[in-house]
Amino acid sequence: MIHITNQQARQFLLLKHGLIGEHKFIGKQGALDFIRQTGCIQFDPVDLCGKNAEITLGSRVKGFKKDMLGELLYKDRALFDYPDKQLSIIPIEYWPYFARLRQAARDNLSRHPEIGEHIDAFRTYIKENGAICSDDIKIDGTTTWWSAINWSAGGKMSRSVLEQMYSSGDLAVHHKKGARRYYDLAERHFPSELLNTSDPLPDDFAHQKWCILRRIGATGLLWNRNSDAFIGVWGLTADARSKAFEELLNEGEISKIIVEGGKFYILSRDIPLMNKVLENPPLRPRCAFIAPLDPLMWDRKLIKAIFDFHYSWEIYTPPQKRKYGAYVLPIIFGENFIGRIEAVCERKTKTLVIKNIWYEDNVKQTKKLNAAIDKCIKNFAAFNDCSTVEGRAT
Secondary structure (H helix, E strand, C coil): CEEECHHHHHHHHHHHCCCCCCCCEEHHHHHHHHHHHHCCEECCCCCCCCCHHHHHHHCCEECCCHHHHHHHHHCCCCEEEEEECEEEEEEHHHHHHHHHHHHHHHHHHHHCHHHHHHHHHHHHHHHHHCCECCCCCCCCCEECCECCCCCECCEEHHHHHHHHHHHCCCEEEEEEECCEEEEEEHHHCCCHHHHCCCCCCCCHHHHHHHHHHHHHHHHCCECCCCCHHHCCCCCCCHHHHHHHHHHHHHCCCEEEEEECCEEEEEEHHHHHHHHHHHCCCCCCCCEEECCCCCHHHCCHHHHHHHHCCCCCCCCCCCHHHCCCCCCEEEEEECCEEEEEEEEEEECCCCEEEEEEEEECCCCCCCHHHHHHHHHHHHHHHHHCCCCEEECCCC
């Protein structure tokens, strides 16, 4: 069993995520490598200064451009969209592991014959006309349909039919325009051998174990307790979670780590990285703005315990109750979260507006820190195709 300090835990997490030292992830291949490391990244359509998935990749992938993610998803088909840690972007090789969710969606259809009666017609229409969105085909009526995989598609009948076909695996997202999804037949974009691969996991518990292993790998360091990092693990109970941790530990898939008295777990294959941290190597500090739903932030109580940094995403908090702002990004510099920033991209004028920066109480604003943040703002403006910055000199 390895005993480490909070500082060493911070270094391990930041090295694992490629947020300190030399860049670990570079270019489009680096973006794919990071998503494969995490198992998935969350997709959220809000786009005030880049979407969540784009900011997640931009913070640690050197040379990342927003269109790279679209290419990986809809040209290379190395990734696919599907619910996992809520709505997510997932490596295509994991398609077979979601077979039980697709089957649950098909089974759920028996409760909604008003949707099922349109599916053959939709399939024929898409086969003849190509990718469509819910506005491209009109059906009278609405529905209160809820998917079997924990997300809602109630409302317009056309949308519900498309969402049902998507959740059951008949359709795939062909492309997105903003937040709007266009669907096409999955068979046109994914290899038949992949679509026909049977579920490699024998039962629901095996699927839960597989998900937990991925979530540990995604966050880097995790504990066996109720955690937002386990959102979307289908049917997971506290007893099942503890049993999964015990079996993964006995199987050698994970290893126990003691961080200043607290019990955590890492992937056993990350032990060499932990050993590197124990050698106390010099680590070049970097500055990065972290997305609200970044895998590093999946367990905010863990972030508080390890980094002594409290973060709350206030986008759904009433304005009068917000402490900071609607879309505020944590700022990492070196081994610490040193504050948070609210930035808005004004696309018509190609201006990145810095509405505010809040520093943690113990942070001293040195010339080195300010220079690092100014450089990060400049890079963030370029990432958002903004030619000017307002609210802070860069």
